[in-house]
Amino acid sequence: MHGLLAREGMAPTELLERGRAEVRGYGGHVVNGEVADAAREGDGFTVTLVDGKSVRARRLLVTTGLVDLLPEIPGLRERWGRDVLHCPYCHGWEVRDQAIGVLATGPMSVHQALLFRQLSGDVTYFTHHSAGPDTEQAEQFAARGIRVVTGAVTAVEVADDRLVGVRLADGTVVRRDALSVAPRLVARAGFLAGLGLRSVDHPSGVGEYVPADPFGRTEAAGVWVAGNVSDLAAQVGAAAAGGAVAAAAINTDLIAEDTRQAVAALRSAESR
Ligand SMILES: Cc1cc2nc3c(=O)[nH]c(=O)nc-3n(C[C@H](O)[C@H](O)[C@H](O)COP(=O)(O)OP(=O)(O)OC[C@H]3O[C@@H](n4cnc5c(N)ncnc54)[C@H](O)[C@@H]3O)c2cc1C
Structure with a gap:
């Protein structure tokens, strides 16, 4: 943010x-604490924290976000969110007109290069361990003036607490002010295993998510998800909106349950 x-x-x-x-x-x-496990108990859930405390709930809304898995390149992790970036909508404006590198890491890297090209006329695409742009993409890069550098990237060069370049395996350092990297996005969902829920590969190939319907309802009855744990591309606004939508859906579910129970109690009283 x-x-x-x-x-x-x-x-x-x-x-x-x-x-x-x-x-x-x-x-x-x-409650401040890390959830270790969630289990179904009776008609609700017990959520257990790492410190051993537990919390009971009738429904669960999981909003644990995702982990950005970065390539293992020395210096990269330390610069994450500063001058190693991923999202032009989050921090593209701050690096406009600068010397920007794009490190190829996955299916979105070519798109990422074209996105950052909107912000700067000086964009270099590092193929790293990828096959590099295909013929059509290479033509697009040529047309947009995006330079392609082949070879593995072995380090991020930093001076005075600023990224200053990208080092290649042959020792060459390409001067850059910022480096864009698409991390692998993996939903934080390990603690849901006891409920039969787990993250699965996202169809786009960018990572793993917990699937849900448009209201955040998962395949485990009584469990909803919102934000990055389910929508890998959600920014703050979309994540918050997802929470609001899921909250209303949970409330609708609780109303239905309360009403069912009230009707059952009424019928039972009337039949006495
Ligand atoms: C470098 C960077 C810059 C960004 N800049 C912007 C920006 O400028 N504008 C924008 O809109 N978006 C930005 N984003 C995206 C934004 O951060 C996400 O869209 C947003 O945080 C998603 O919200 P969320 O609630 O789904 O997940 P998160 O914000 O990740 O929240 C998940 C929470 O769950 C907690 N948690 C995880 N596991 C457990 C557990 N087992 N037990 C208890 N708690 C747990 C975490 O500690 C965390 O507090 C940026 C992201 C990055 C990485």
Whole structure:
């Protein structure tokens, strides 16, 4: 959230704290802790934390996001979210007109190069371990003035706490101000195994997600998901909107259950 929110003067942690304060203001409880496991128990769930504490719930809304798996290149991880970037919509404006590198890591890398080309006339595409652009893509790169550098990238060069270049296996250093990398996006969902839920390969090839219907309902009854855990491309706005949609769907489900139980109780009382 470095781009939009930071420019408006709000740090991501402050946004989180404001949201939590709002939840508490409506009588909700926020528990700090890492969930280790979730299990079905009776007509609800027990969520167990790493510290051994547990929480009961009638329904679950899972919003644990994803992990960005970066290529193992020395120096890369330390620059992540600073001058090693992935999303032009998040921080593209901050690197406009700079010398930008795009490290080929997956199916979206060519698109990523064309995206960053909108922001700078100086874009270099590093093929790294990929086969490189195909004939059509190479023509597109030539037409857009995107330079292609073949060979494995072995390090990210940093000076005065700034990325200054990309080192290749043959020792060449290509000067760059920023490097765009598409990480593999993997939903944080390991703790859902006890409910029969797991992340699966996303059809786009960019990572793993927990599938759900448009309201966030998963194939495990009573369990909903929202945000990056299910929608790998969601930014803050879409993740929050997903939570609101799922919350209304959960409430609808609870209303139905409460009503079923009330009708059953009424019938039972009438039959006495
Ligand atoms: C470098 C970078 C820059 C970005 N910049 C922007 C931007 O400028 N604008 C924008 O809109 N988006 C931006 N994004 C995307 C944005 O961060 C995501 O869209 C958003 O955070 C998704 O929200 P989420 O709630 O789904 O997941 P997250 O924000 O990842 O929240 C998941 C939460 O679940 C917690 N969690 C995970 N596992 C467990 C567990 N087992 N138990 C308990 N808690 C757990 C995590 O600690 C985390 O707090 C950026 C992303 C990156 C990586």
